[in-house]
Amino acid sequence: MGALDLDLMASVFGILGTIVAFLVYLAPLPTFYWIFKKKSTQGFPSIPYSVSLFSAMLTLYYAFVKTNCLLLITINSIGCFIETVYLVVFMIYATPKSRTFATKLLILFNILGYGLMLLCTSLVPNVLLRLKVVGWIVIVFNVCVFAAPLTIMRQVIKTKSVEYMSFPLSLSLTLCAVMWFFYGLLIRDLFIAAPNVLGFAFGIVQMIMILVYRKKTKIAVLTEFRLGDLIPSTNMVAASLNDDMTIAIVINSRPVAGDAKKSSETDDDQNPLEGRPKVKATLAAAYGVILRRGSI
Numbered sequence: 001m002g003a004l005d006l007d008l009m010a011s012v013f014g015i016l017g018t019i020v021a022f023l024v025y026l027a028p029l030p031t032f033y034w035i036f037k038k039k040s041t042q043g044f045p046s047i048p049y050s051v052s053l054f055s056a057m058l059t060l061y062y063a064f065v066k067t068n069c070l071l072l073i074t075i076n077s078i079g080c081f082i083e084t085v086y087l088v089v090f091m092i093y094a095t096p097k098s099r100t101f102a103t104k105l106l107i108l109f110n111i112l113g114y115g116l117m118l119l120c121t122s123l124v125p126n127v128l129l130r131l132k133v134v135g136w137i138v139i140v141f142n143v144c145v146f147a148a149p150l151t152i153m154r155q156v157i158k159t160k161s162v163e164y165m166s167f168p169l170s171l172s173l174t175l176c177a178v179m180w181f182f183y184g185l186l187i188r189d190l191f192i193a194a195p196n197v198l199g200f201a202f203g204i205v206q207m208i209m210i211l212v213y214r215k216k217t218k219i220a221v222l223t224e225f226r227l228g229d230l231i232p233s234t235n236m237v238a239a240s241l242n243d244d245m246t247i248a249i250v251i252n253s254r255p256v257a258g259d260a261k262k263s264s265e266t267d268d269d270q271n272p273l274e275g276r277p278k279v280k281a282t283l284a285a286a287y288g289v290i291l292r293r294g295s296i
Contacts, residue, residue: 010186014071017179021075024172025082032089041094046087046102051145053083054110058141061118062134062191065127071183072192135191142195153209162213165206174203 028049035041056079063072087106091099117137124130156162177199184193 006186010183013179013183013186017176017183018071018075020172020176020179022078024176025079027169028086032086035089035093039093041090041098046090046105049083049086049090050105050109053080053087054114055141055145056080056083057114058138062138065131065134138191139195143198153205156209156213160213162210165210167207167210170203170206170210174200174207177203
């Protein structure tokens, strides 16, 4: 196979990887539409989006150092823009406490940490050596990022429930990893191909777990009742689903005088759950975003 054929195949895999990656970047849109509609983040964390932004910035810097990486520059520039929009929306509707935490995270992680990395690598006089240093930083960071879904996998094994996983999203992440692996392999770039081996492996494991445990997943269906005359304030009720899993249900009823101010000042994770999007879609999107960032 000639060099022209290899370049053509690499371009095809790179374009397909860019398209799939762009679609996965859009995965959290329902969550942020809900945040905009409710004017509250209500417990959704900012960490996945901060990490995603850092990963896109890091890979973008690698692409600039490597040169002639139009596809990597394009998709990661788009990623930086989308993640920045997500974080701006989060900052607008988060509580003061969550906004302060997110701001500290961005300053320490995305500004100071990234700036320190740029400064240190820019001091490396040899361009090829600098490319290797940045490449290994990309690999180490992506390996750490790939550890994030392990928490969800452990929860699935423990509870025998895949409520927190989405098969279409896992499939998209796996395809994304495959595309970028072959792209890196065809252009002989270890720093692009290597991390996606883990991405492919974790994607396959997640899909297998979904197929194995989907029939065992039990979802509690709650009937609406008028409890205003029975429960004077918010209460927590534990509902047992099976031997391995118990959920806590927050029941809201008629507010008590003086609770309005307290409710407005509460943290995101203490707000009522009424009207929140399904947990399955939300958590899958959050962890899916983290997983995809390590795939490019």
